Amino acid sequence: MPASNAGNSQTSRAQVPAVPFSPKGDLLLTRTFDAPRELVFKVWTDPQHLAQWWGPHGCKTTVYEMDVRPGGRWHYSMHAPDGNDYPFDGVYVDVVAPERLVFEGTIMGSPDQRVWAEVTFVAREDKTEVIVHQLFSFESAATRGARMGWTQQMERLADFLAKFQ
Numbered sequence: 001m002p003a004s005n006a007g008n009s010q011t012s013r014a015q016v017p018a019v020p021f022s023p024k025g026d027l028l029l030t031r032t033f034d035a036p037r038e039l040v041f042k043v044w045t046d047p048q049h050l051a052q053w054w055g056p057h058g059c060k061t062t063v064y065e066m067d068v069r070p071g072g073r074w075h076y077s078m079h080a081p082d083g084n085d086y087p088f089d090g091v092y093v094d095v096v097a098p099e100r101l102v103f104e105g106t107i108m109g110s111p112d113q114r115v116w117a118e119v120t121f122v123a124r125e126d127k128t129e130v131i132v133h134q135l136f137s138f139e140s141a142a143t144r145g146a147r148m149g150w151t152q153q154m155e156r157l158a159d160f161l162a163k164f165q
Helices: 037-045 047-053 146-162
Strands: 025-033 060-066 073-079 085-096 100-107 114-124 127-136
Touching: 025 146, 037 047, 037 114, 037 127, 037 146, 047 060, 047 146, 127 146
Parallel strands: none
Antiparallel strands: 025 127, 060 073, 073 085, 085 100, 100 114, 114 127
């Protein structure tokens, strides 16, 4: 995953620990937002903001715990319009503000359904390119639908960021 540079700090992929499982699937998604990098990073790392846009269209998200630091816990649940809940329990592996978030965790509380995500925030003048690289330890309808879910989530993020203009 490409690293970005901010000021004098440099980061590299070599500084991030290795993925702790053998991936059975992955997703790479890139989107540019009409907002500065610091703002985009803030809405990814503030639970009050994240709850407003996280998840596909129609979902509501409850953030139960969000300790954005290496080793910090992250627990949330997406509530789908059909009444189903989709919980996630994870840990932040790497946090480099406002450049990168790396987190791993499990879906639905199942140790067999592991996810690793690296999110990179790249400043592009007054815009921000967000690169999401997600790896899965399993294959399912959820992983096959991940691109659609992330795409809708990014649409919701764009709408949420527009409120700050």
